[in-house]
Amino acid sequence: MVRNMKKLFALLAITLVGVALFVFSKSSATPVTPIDVPEIRPVLTPTVAQAAIVDLIRSKRFTLFEQLDADEWGRKEIKDEGNGTWSLGGLFYFTPEKSKFAFTVFPRPGASACAITYEGAFKLDAGKWVAQSPEVKSYAMMRGN
Numbered sequence: 001m002v003r004n005m006k007k008l009f010a011l012l013a014i015t016l017v018g019v020a021l022f023v024f025s026k027s028s029a030t031p032v033t034p035i036d037v038p039e040i041r042p043v044l045t046p047t048v049a050q051a052a053i054v055d056l057i058r059s060k061r062f063t064l065f066e067q068l069d070a071d072e073w074g075r076k077e078i079k080d081e082g083n084g085t086w087s088l089g090g091l092f093y094f095t096p097e098k099s100k101f102a103f104t105v106f107p108r109p110g111a112s113a114c115a116i117t118y119e120g121a122f123k124l125d126a127g128k129w130v131a132q133s134p135e136v137k138s139y140a141m142m143r144g145n
Contacts, residue, residue: 041124042124042127042128042129044096044099044122044124044129045096046078046080046086046094046096047078048096048129049086049088049094049096049101049122049129049131050073050074050076050078050088051074051129052122052129052130052131053073053088053092053094053101053131054070054073054074055070055130055131056120056130056131056132056133057069057070057073058070061133062133062134064105064118073088073089076088076089077089081093084096084097084098091103094122096122099121099122099123100119100120100121100122101119101120101121101122101131101134102117102118102119102120102134102137103117103118103134104116104117104118105118106142107142110145111142112141112142112143113141113142114139114140114141114142115139115140115142116136116138116139117136117137117138117139118134118135118136118137119134119135119137120132120133120134120135
């Protein structure tokens with residue numbers, strides 16, 4: 001009887017090993033479908049827009065900004081102007097929702113010269129919002145004294 005019990009345990013062990021191998025071989029043979037994870041896009045907030053403008057000033061890529069102190073503009077207050085528009089230091093106006101910014105250069109008081117409005121865009125580049133160099137949007141002649 002002990003002999004029969006040993007044979008029964010050996011048969012049971014072989015059967016369990018066979019079942020385990022079958023189950024594991026089937027589960028590993030099943031192809032794994034990759035999960036589509038949506039890309040997380042950084043949000044363009046007023047603070048992020050300010051940082052992008054400060055980086056543009058610091059880069060000196062735009063000649064009108066050569067006289068501006070990037071650190072000073074980084075400390076300036078951002079003001080909510082309503083309707084999704086924000087201002088930075090009373091010079092830059094931006095709308096994060098539209099990824100746009102603008103500023104106007106005025107002549108000295110009493111000078112006959114053009115007031116020029118520039119417009120630029122924010123672009124997501126390698127996961128970071130970057131202010132693109134602005135272009136002339138409009139201009140108007142200002143009469144001097």
